[in-house]
Amino acid sequence: MNWEPWTGCYKISDGCSNCYFYGPNAKRYGQNTIQKTDKFDWPIRKKANGEYNIKGNKILPTCFATDFFLPEADEWRKEAWAMIKERKDIDFLILTKRIDRFLVSLPDDWGEGYENINIGCTVENQELADYRLPLFLSYPIKRRFIACAPLLEGIDLTPYLHGVDHVTVGGETGREARECDYGWVLDIREQCIEANVTFWFKNTGSLFKRDGVVNKINPFKQTSMAKELGIDILDGKRFF
Ligand code: SF4
Known part of the structure; x- marks a missing residue:
């Protein structure tokens, strides 16, 4: 299971040339329209019994159908950071081709970094x-x-x-x-x-x-x- 708080993306570098967003699946995935998904708050959503929908102690690939650091997601990302901070029992795995937007995308309390995020620079x-x-x-x-x-x-x-x-x-x-x-x-x-x-x-x-x-x-x-x-x-x- 992945967490896709938003979807859509657009090309930024050579590795994007044949991204599956621009192939036969383009229509299905919304291509370059960046929009929130109905799973936006998935990591903190709870069941009727008060337990989280997503159990802890797992790796959660995050934003694999988009890029976490897209400028179009700047407002939403603040909430995403808060959810990541709340779920310290989950390892959020984030891959990005936009690492140069990292510093402008950080929450105020980032400090030396959250422990439960593993960031992959592509x-x-x-x-x-x-x-x-x-x-x-x-x-x-x-x-x-x-x-x-x-x-x-x-x-x-x-x-x-x-x-x-x-x-x-x-x-x-x-x-x-x-x-x-x-x-x-x-x-x-x-x-x-x-x-x-x-x-x-x-x-x-x-x-x-x-x-x-x-x-x-x-x-x-x-x-x-x-x-x-x-x-x-x-x-x-x-x-x-
Ligand atoms: S950054 Fe990733 S998701 Fe976005 S177009 Fe490039 S390869 Fe596709």
């Missing part, structure tokens, strides 16, 4: 890694990771790994997907080993290049194939 190529990651590392965040997804080229993350707990890597999915080269994935994995940072190869993407051969991978097999390669170093960590 970087899909070297240029964006070199722009977003120094900002990401400079912000007060207690738990942070890097998501190279969709991975569009080899990336040198070594200057940035000292400040993160984890790296997730994934290929691009969809009919127009660009290639994901296994060599790039293995190279990032080596960087993680050197830096003592955990690593998860989440999915191969639709066009997976391995040993010089590009294969088309069925969307339903992209995650299991990545897992079967057996290169994850998770050290007991869970991300989804």
